[in-house]
Amino acid sequence: AQRVTQPEKLLSVFKGAPVELKCNYSYSGSPELFWYVQYSRQRLQLLLRHISRESIKGFTADLNKGETSFHLKKPFAQEEDSAMYYCALSGRGNTGKLIFGQGTTLQVKP
Amino acid sequence: GAVVSQHPSRVICKSGTSVKIECRSLDFQATTMFWYRQFPKQSLMLMATSNEGSKATYEQGVEKDKFLINHASLTLSTLTVTSAHPEDSSFYICSARDPTQGNTEAFFGQGTRLTVV
Numbered sequence: 036a037q038r039v040t041q042p043e044k045l046l047s048v049f050k051g052a053p054v055e056l057k058c059n060y061s062y063s064g065s066p067e068l069f070w071y072v073q074y075s076r077q078r079l080q081l082l083l084r085h086i087s088r089e090s091i092k093g094f095t096a097d098l099n100k101g102e103t104s105f106h107l108k109k110p111f112a113q114e115e116d117s118a119m120y121y122c123a124l125s126g127r128g129n130t131g132k133l134i135f136g137q138g139t140t141l142q143v144k145p
Numbered sequence: 146g147a148v149v150s151q152h153p154s155r156v157i158c159k160s161g162t163s164v165k166i167e168c169r170s171l172d173f174q175a176t177t178m179f180w181y182r183q184f185p186k187q188s189l190m191l192m193a194t195s196n197e198g199s200k201a202t203y204e205q206g207v208e209k210d211k212f213l214i215n216h217a218s219l220t221l222s223t224l225t226v227t228s229a230h231p232e233d234s235s236f237y238i239c240s241a242r243d244p245t246q247g248n249t250e251a252f253f254g255q256g257t258r259l260t261v262v
Binding site for chain 1: 179187254
């Protein structure tokens with residue numbers, strides 16, 4: 036079964052602290068993994084995709100096929116990073132259909 | 146990036162009535178759009194894939210007669226919640242991809258908050 040799991044509903048850190056938002060997936064095949072972010076009162080937007088292997092706003096995420104994980108990391112959290120983060124999976128052929136994790140609220144305190 | 150717009154952003158309707166939600170791709174054409182539903186403090190769940198010029202593909206457990214989808218043009222998909230009941234109250238979100246941008250990023254509408262009273 037295709038599934039994305041984000042074990043933490045809320046992650047609260049102080050400004051400047053490292054952040055890791057966990058994401059594990061279940062998929063029989065080679066999925067494409069994404070991180071989407073939703074800032075307060077804004078729409079969902081793409082943060083990262085695993086195929087790009089890029090760093091956006093200081094965030095990185097590495098696909099670990101052995102552990103079926105795609106954790107999102109940032110070495111030094113900023114207050115403006117406070118948002119809801121969703122890990123998502125797109126299956127074979129990348130049809131655009133996304134399976135989302137439950138989401139993690141990141142709260143960065145001053 | 147590409148823009149997807151939903152209308153209305155909020156709607157309140159009486160139980161038993163039908164409500165139509167529009168999803169438009171403003172600066173690109175989308176042969177496929179997706180409709181999601183989000184309950185409070187929960188994740189987005191895919192309801193259906195809207196295909197331009199053909200029938201929508203519904204996910205398991207989604208009633209196609211309840212949630213009518215029409216994708217009559219390359220820039221517009223509509224979701225009609227028929228005979229709405231309070232349990233249909235939710236946040237409905239659509240998304241689409243711009244095929245001219247490599248088709249890898251999904252762009253989301255701002256969502257529609259439906260309240261059935």
